Amino acid sequence: MLTVSRTLSIPETELVERFLRADGPGGQHVNRTESAVELRFDVAHSPSLPDVVRARLLARRDRRLTADGVLVIQGRRFRDQARNRDDVRERLAEIIRGVLVPPKKRVxxxxxxxxxxxxxxxxxxxxxxxxxRSRKPDFE
Known part of the structure; x- marks a missing residue:
């Protein structure tokens, strides 16, 4: 269960994680371990999101949002898989927290x-x- 706020949490069944090989530091070990994480969350068809929040998320111009309404977040910041998993989940929660509060109307x-x-x-x-700047000299 991913807790976003006191009133909103997302069950594990709605989160799809895929592990892949990460580039970057790690020596020879980096070629054998799948420490990078790709998290997919179907915003458009999620039953746990309120309609208002879903609409705000889909209206965002975010390059991580696919045409089908799936939010794809990749995490390869750390060397180990567990920390990358936690990082990706926290980033998803931050994105959702950002649209929980309605934007202020411009006066x-x-x-x-x-x-x-x-x-x-x-x-x-x-x-x-x-x-x-454009004037010509008088002595010509």
Whole structure:
């Protein structure tokens, strides 16, 4: 059972783990052990996720999310398989925790009069600088 928050937990049956050989440090032993972990979690068809959370997760522009709605996370940060497993599960929990809280609505505001004036003054100054660059000398 992967505990995401006090109200949300994901059963082990929904998590698919695959172990593969990792690149990086480890000497000759790295060629024989499968210490990297690939965790797959089907967001689109998960019964343990509330509909609101599922919609927010699927709406994210995340390259780890496939077209079928499966979240694929790879862990090869550590040399041993157990630490990589824990790391991948914690990263999945962090991703889900990030969408549990609904995003704040943006309140539309207008720029103040002073900020408009500052912007116009800045534009005039930049224009003058560019104008001095393009002038031809008078002595020709």
């Amino acid at each position: 539309a505001t207008k720029p103040t009069r002073a900020s408009k004036e500052r912007r116009l003054v800045g534009k005039q100054q930049r224009g003058k600088i560019k104008q001095t």
